[in-house]
Amino acid sequence: MSAPASPSLLQALSPSDTGVTPDRRALLTEIDASCRGPVLLFFICGLAWLMVGTVFALIASWKMHSPDFLANTAWLTFGRVRPVHLNTVVYGFASETAIGVALWLMCRLCRTPLMYSWIVIIAAVFWNLGVTLGVFGILAGDSTGIEWLEFPAYASPILFFSYALIAVWAVITFRFRRETNLYVSQWYLLAALFWFPWLYSVANILLVLDPVRGTTQAAVNWWFAHNVLGLWFTPIGLAAIYYFIPKVIGRPIHSYYLSVLGFWSLALFYNWNGMHHLIGGPLPAWLITVSIVASVMMIIPVVTTAINHHMTMVGHFAKLKYSPTLRFIVFGAISYTAASLQGVALALRSVNEVLHFTHNTIAHAHLGMYAFFTMAMFGSVYYIMPRLTEREWPSARLISLHFWGTAGGIAIYIGDLTLGGVLQGLALNNPDVPFLKIVALTIPYLQIRSFSGFIIAAGHIAFLVNFIWILARCWGPYRQPAPIILAGTKPETVGVVS
Amino acid sequence: MIVYLLIVFGSLILLTGSALLALRWAARTGQLRHFQKTALSIFDEEEPVGQMTDAFPGKSLTPMQTGDEPALTRPSATLSHRMGEGRGEGAPESFSRIRKP
Numbered sequence: 001m002s003a004p005a006s007p008s009l010l011q012a013l014s015p016s017d018t019g020v021t022p023d024r025r026a027l028l029t030e031i032d033a034s035c036r037g038p039v040l041l042f043f044i045c046g047l048a049w050l051m052v053g054t055v056f057a058l059i060a061s062w063k064m065h066s067p068d069f070l071a072n073t074a075w076l077t078f079g080r081v082r083p084v085h086l087n088t089v090v091y092g093f094a095s096e097t098a099i100g101v102a103l104w105l106m107c108r109l110c111r112t113p114l115m116y117s118w119i120v121i122i123a124a125v126f127w128n129l130g131v132t133l134g135v136f137g138i139l140a141g142d143s144t145g146i147e148w149l150e151f152p153a154y155a156s157p158i159l160f161f162s163y164a165l166i167a168v169w170a171v172i173t174f175r176f177r178r179e180t181n182l183y184v185s186q187w188y189l190l191a192a193l194f195w196f197p198w199l200y201s202v203a204n205i206l207l208v209l210d211p212v213r214g215t216t217q218a219a220v221n222w223w224f225a226h227n228v229l230g231l232w233f234t235p236i237g238l239a240a241i242y243y244f245i246p247k248v249i250g251r252p253i254h255s256y257y258l259s260v261l262g263f264w265s266l267a268l269f270y271n272w273n274g275m276h277h278l279i280g281g282p283l284p285a286w287l288i289t290v291s292i293v294a295s296v297m298m299i300i301p302v303v304t305t306a307i308n309h310h311m312t313m314v315g316h317f318a319k320l321k322y323s324p325t326l327r328f329i330v331f332g333a334i335s336y337t338a339a340s341l342q343g344v345a346l347a348l349r350s351v352n353e354v355l356h357f358t359h360n361t362i363a364h365a366h367l368g369m370y371a372f373f374t375m376a377m378f379g380s381v382y383y384i385m386p387r388l389t390e391r392e393w394p395s396a397r398l399i400s401l402h403f404w405g406t407a408g409g410i411a412i413y414i415g416d417l418t419l420g421g422v423l424q425g426l427a428l429n430n431p432d433v434p435f436l437k438i439v440a441l442t443i444p445y446l447q448i449r450s451f452s453g454f455i456i457a458a459g460h461i462a463f464l465v466n467f468i469w470i471l472a473r474c475w476g477p478y479r480q481p482a483p484i485i486l487a488g489t490k491p492e493t494v495g496v497v498s
Numbered sequence: 499m500i501v502y503l504l505i506v507f508g509s510l511i512l513l514t515g516s517a518l519l520a521l522r523w524a525a526r527t528g529q530l531r532h533f534q535k536t537a538l539s540i541f542d543e544e545e546p547v548g549q550m551t552d553a554f555p556g557k558s559l560t561p562m563q564t565g566d567e568p569a570l571t572r573p574s575a576t577l578s579h580r581m582g583e584g585r586g587e588g589a590p591e592s593f594s595r596i597r598k599p
Binding site: 028194216256322324 | 505520530532537540542545546547554
């Protein structure tokens, strides 16, 4: 590696000239090697949290139709298990995997090796410390009770400190980029890295550290909760999709103009969306109306992005049979369109008054957070891991099981709760239907939800086994030298996996 | 309450304002020009246009099967390319044959 690693950390952050001239674009091998430690650390920890989150999801789901299950242990009551599930998957799995993918993508797109990797490793250690403390805090009964921000006050500052280190690293990497033109994925990544600390710090200060009173709590809460999806996870998910679809199929994005339009319209409209969660609530009507208008305006970035992804894939759909990355990424891209358009519909007052406070909302959240974002992250990991470890994935069958388990499971989950939620909402609005009858009406849908959860869990276990297996090929008694992995590949073999 | 609403509303405006500032920077530095060049910036001699770069492990495709010209060469094409050139071993013999039938 050449010059850019030489300046001190302070020099690297200083706006003044460091005297370092980007002389050449780094080789992809250099970049992958430099990312290996930190990105693997984030992926490993993220996967561990995914498994923890899956267990708590199953417990919480089971309790919904069998409330006596594990009800005698205070630590495992629904009010604690459910937020543990949410926070482990959001801050443990999703955020850590997102950071890992963002680090790797940033280095690749800036064409510079990962510099000051120790910053990132410290950040990873502190991030996991914060999540662990937060999870035990919730289980011990210290939850703040604020949705998406349940971690107690002693955990969230650690996460913020860790995130600040990531932001410092991102600034340095961006400063030393050797690619002058910013690819659209870089825009999304930079925006996410800038927006998240803003959202997280403002929300924590106003809700956890020095709580505001009254309905403003709800306003801040939903401003944060909605934006953490749209301004943190969505940009990273879209950055991955915009990178991996063209990269895997070997064809540039259909219209770069549309991709830029999609990014800037998301940047301008999304952060106004959160208040539509409070339709009917005691907030100024104009504030909610502004939010509804902005929600409808989101049709622009969603449709431009959907058209762009679809047109890029036209003529290449056959490749879905051959590439694990493409399968997950395209599934995520389609789900992004579906989740966003559903979100636009849910923001309308007439729809919201039926579907709000029903299981339909849960289906919508999982469509966005799992079917879109998580699947996009799975696809990214499938692409990145062989490059970091210099080993192929050990089992195509496990990849297939992972895909069909998660895709099938989440499809059942969303279809089931969407339908159940509509029926629940219609019944709730009918004053002639007793409430207990509505509760009984939802039970079959909740049971199917648990069933779909087990299918998803099976997919996660397949992923875990494959992940441990590929790591075992790098280290430990099952270690294999890298070149052997690729031996024996024959061009005549058709790599179709069901 | 009004103060807090102003904080929330102020954040909405500031977030939008920051996006507008970034847009201004993008326009001034020429990021909104040369779209075709930017779209191609993720490809290079290591992973060129027309080369599929991902496949199930242990599998590979011929150009005819992907319908491309040229098309997928092998799983993790970059990986094999790297191993073949960087380490002097490990590149499957199929690699060159597929690229140059």
